[in-house]
Amino acid sequence: MAGVRLKNVTKRWGSFVGVDNQSLEIKDREFLVLLGPSGCGKTTTMRMIAGLEEPTEGEIWIGDRMVNDDLPKDRNVAMVFQNYGLYPHMTVFENIAYPLRVRRAAKAEITPRVQAAAAKVELAEFLSRRPRELSGGQRQRVALARAIVRTPLVFLMDEPLSNLDAKLRVSMRAELKHLSHELQITTIYVTHDQIEAMTLADRVGVMEHGRIQQLGTPDQIYNDPENIFVAGFIGSPAMNLLQGNISNGGFVTGGGRPIADASLPDQNAAVMGIRPEDISVTAADDGTTQATVYATENTGESVVVTAQLGQQRLTCKGDRYLKVAINDRIGLSINSEHTYFFDAETGKRIRRG
Amino acid sequence: MTGTRIRIVWQSLQTVIILAAAAVMLVPIIWIFLAAFKTHVDVYQLKLVFRPTLENFSTVFAQPYDLGQKLFNSTIVAAATVAIAIPVATGAAYAFSRFELRGATAMLVLILATQFVPAVVIVLPFFVMFRDIGLLDTRVGLVLVNLAIVMPFAVWMIKGFIDGIPVDTEEAAMVDGSSRLQVIRNIVLPMAAPGLITSGIFCFIIAWNEFLFALILTNKDAVTLPIGLALFKAEEGDLWNLLSAAGIIIMVPMFVLALVIRRHFVQGMTMGAVR
Ligand SMILES: Nc1ncnc2c1ncn2[C@@H]1O[C@H](COP(=O)(O)OP(=O)(O)OP(=O)(O)O)[C@@H](O)[C@H]1O
Ligand SMILES: [Mg+2]
Numbered sequence: 048m049a050g051v052r053l054k055n056v057t058k059r060w061g062s063f064v065g066v067d068n069q070s071l072e073i074k075d076r077e078f079l080v081l082l083g084p085s086g087c088g089k090t091t092t093m094r095m096i097a098g099l100e101e102p103t104e105g106e107i108w109i110g111d112r113m114v115n116d117d118l119p120k121d122r123n124v125a126m127v128f129q130n131y132g133l134y135p136h137m138t139v140f141e142n143i144a145y146p147l148r149v150r151r152a153a154k155a156e157i158t159p160r161v162q163a164a165a166a167k168v169e170l171a172e173f174l175s176r177r178p179r180e181l182s183g184g185q186r187q188r189v190a191l192a193r194a195i196v197r198t199p200l201v202f203l204m205d206e207p208l209s210n211l212d213a214k215l216r217v218s219m220r221a222e223l224k225h226l227s228h229e230l231q232i233t234t235i236y237v238t239h240d241q242i243e244a245m246t247l248a249d250r251v252g253v254m255e256h257g258r259i260q261q262l263g264t265p266d267q268i269y270n271d272p273e274n275i276f277v278a279g280f281i282g283s284p285a286m287n288l289l290q291g292n293i294s295n296g297g298f299v300t301g302g303g304r305p306i307a308d309a310s311l312p313d314q315n316a317a318v319m320g321i322r323p324e325d326i327s328v329t330a331a332d333d334g335t336t337q338a339t340v341y342a343t344e345n346t347g348e349s350v351v352v353t354a355q356l357g358q359q360r361l362t363c364k365g366d367r368y369l370k371v372a373i374n375d376r377i378g379l380s381i382n383s384e385h386t387y388f389f390d391a392e393t394g395k396r397i398r399r400g
Numbered sequence: 401m402t403g404t405r406i407r408i409v410w411q412s413l414q415t416v417i418i419l420a421a422a423a424v425m426l427v428p429i430i431w432i433f434l435a436a437f438k439t440h441v442d443v444y445q446l447k448l449v450f451r452p453t454l455e456n457f458s459t460v461f462a463q464p465y466d467l468g469q470k471l472f473n474s475t476i477v478a479a480a481t482v483a484i485a486i487p488v489a490t491g492a493a494y495a496f497s498r499f500e501l502r503g504a505t506a507m508l509v510l511i512l513a514t515q516f517v518p519a520v521v522i523v524l525p526f527f528v529m530f531r532d533i534g535l536l537d538t539r540v541g542l543v544l545v546n547l548a549i550v551m552p553f554a555v556w557m558i559k560g561f562i563d564g565i566p567v568d569t570e571e572a573a574m575v576d577g578s579s580r581l582q583v584i585r586n587i588v589l590p591m592a593a594p595g596l597i598t599s600g601i602f603c604f605i606i607a608w609n610e611f612l613f614a615l616i617l618t619n620k621d622a623v624t625l626p627i628g629l630a631l632f633k634a635e636e637g638d639l640w641n642l643l644s645a646a647g648i649i650i651m652v653p654m655f656v657l658a659l660v661i662r663r664h665f666v667q668g669m670t671m672g673a674v675r
Binding site: 097098099118119120122124125126128129130131132133134135136145146149150190193 | 566568569571572573574575576577578579582586587590591
């Protein structure tokens with residue numbers, strides 16, 4: 048059992064910065080998810096912890112040991128690779144048993160442990176097959192079983208569900224959640240699937256440009272974003288971000304009358320964030336502001352309306368019985384309790400009082 | 401109706417063309433096969449029916465030809481070449497494939513460039529050198545020469561096979577607790593095995609058939625089979641029946657190895673490693 052600490056870790060290739068002066072503390076037994084757009088440095092962070100990539104600067108600690116100079120084999124971490132990294136010339140059994148064999152576990156111990164790990168990921172009947180005789184989802188589970196067959200200090204999982212179909216992904220997600228609860232091992236989990244992040248994590252780190260923008264519980268990340276990037280990245284459909292200014296305790300956009308309350312000091316360049324589910328579509332004469340329908344999308348469970356408001360567009364989520372057509376005049380009722388305001392220049396959140 | 405007929409005609413035509421092409425290529429070999437079992441008298445006649453004899457084979461192994469010694473030399477030289485070339489080339493290929501070596505590209509090109517020098521140009525320097533250090537007419541000398549010939553080829557070929565092994569697989573093994581040497585032994589070698597066997601057989605064939613260097617650098621003790629063939633020139637002309645028998649002795653191991661290669665050229669050894 049051990050926590051993981053990164054102290055001012057930087058990874059550069061030439062002048063390109065992959066991970067930028069990152070400090071991070073992951074508590075013992077915590078399930079931390081790194082979330083972020085492609086190329087933001089998630090895999091790089093993970094590979095540095097595993098010892099597959101050397102940090103340009105900074106220290107990496109696992110438990111109370113500085114591991115910068117340790118080989119991967121001496122760090123006692125288990126990793127699920129983005130593309131599995133199975134051993135094609137070995138059977139599923141041998142694949143799962145490899146970490147035990149190479150660490151010279153007692154022979155009598157190997158078989159029961161492999162069988163237990165395989166059973167956890169429902170692979171028991173495939174033990175004599177080779178990886179090429181398995182489906183993608185089954186291969187994925189071999190990679191997982193190979194990680195959980197021993198008790199490492201830390202689990203590193205790099206988008207372990209990214210190759211599965213939607214249905215398998217949901218069931219494996221539940222399986223993972225159950226496993227992490229059962230095994231109680233510090234886990235760092237990389238994904239760019241938000242739902243995975245929200246459902247699995249104790250804490251989520253939202254990354255951009257090699258740096259964690261906000262670290263917090265899924266609830267904090269979703270409901271209390273620190274800056275424009277986090278606000279716009281989390282949630283689907285994404286949060287609306289409107290350019291405008293704050294004057295006389297209201298948010299004004301396009302020079303008209305205020306569309307929402309903002310009990311904040313006046314500010315010239317501000318951005319208001321509002322989630323689509325916090326705007327309701329009303330009849331043209333009702334609501335806090337008026338707009339035209341630009342597009343509608345029926346997702347089955349709801350109708351997503353994109354409204355044109357002056358020069359800007361807004362998405363709002365209406366219930367599934369909502370019937371509007373393109374170019375209709377509609378009213379929008381913005382719930383001022385769920386608005387977020389940001390400084391347009393720094394991107395930082397402007398908080399009330 | 402007509403469509404089917406055209407297809408049948410076309411397919412028959414294809415078969416005929418293929419058979420004709422095969423016949424053209426096989427005729428010399430068939431001729432050699434027949435000649436090897438003919439008597440000296442029959443050899444110049446294109447008879448397909450004759451009384452076969454094994455006499456040619458016993459003659460070539462007897463004095464003065466003594467093909468047995470040449471067979472032994474060829475076998476030792478080719479086998480030793482392979483036994484040294486493949487492990488050394490594998491080490492070099494792994495380093496080229498996996499490590500960031502300074503000037504790796506230049507080195508690889510240089511290794512290949514050695515193959516562009518015509519053998520005739522360097523055979524004399526080799527002769528002088530070998531004479532001075534006493535390697536003339538020795539099997540050790542021939543092994544060294546053959547190593548120089550096959551190594552570039554082996555390094556490039558094996559590098560290709562190692563490049564085909566996903567790095568993720570090796571990294572997974574390292575995180576799972578292997579040292580670099582364990583990775584090579586447990587992961588890289590088994591996965592590259594078909595490639596290593598194929599390269600080994602190619603090297604064997606090259607060394608087995610090597611003619612020019614063996615011709616210049618040996619004269620008695622270390623003479624190999626291809627050179628041995630030249631013995632069958634007599635004053636009355638080429639002894640085609642003996643030449644053919646010796647030719648068969650050279651070819652048969654190649655046939656066997658070709659069959660083995662085919663079996664090992666299995667594809668998809670790395671399939672299933674990564675998505
Ligand atoms: N060996 C390398 N040399 C140079 N640049 C690299 C190298 N490896 C990664 N990078 C760069 O570092 C950045 C971060 O890469 P990384 O693989 O960590 O992204 P990621 O967050 O895992 O993305 P994804 O979600 O697409 O997997 C990328 O811009 C990538 O191009
Ligand atoms: Mg990645």
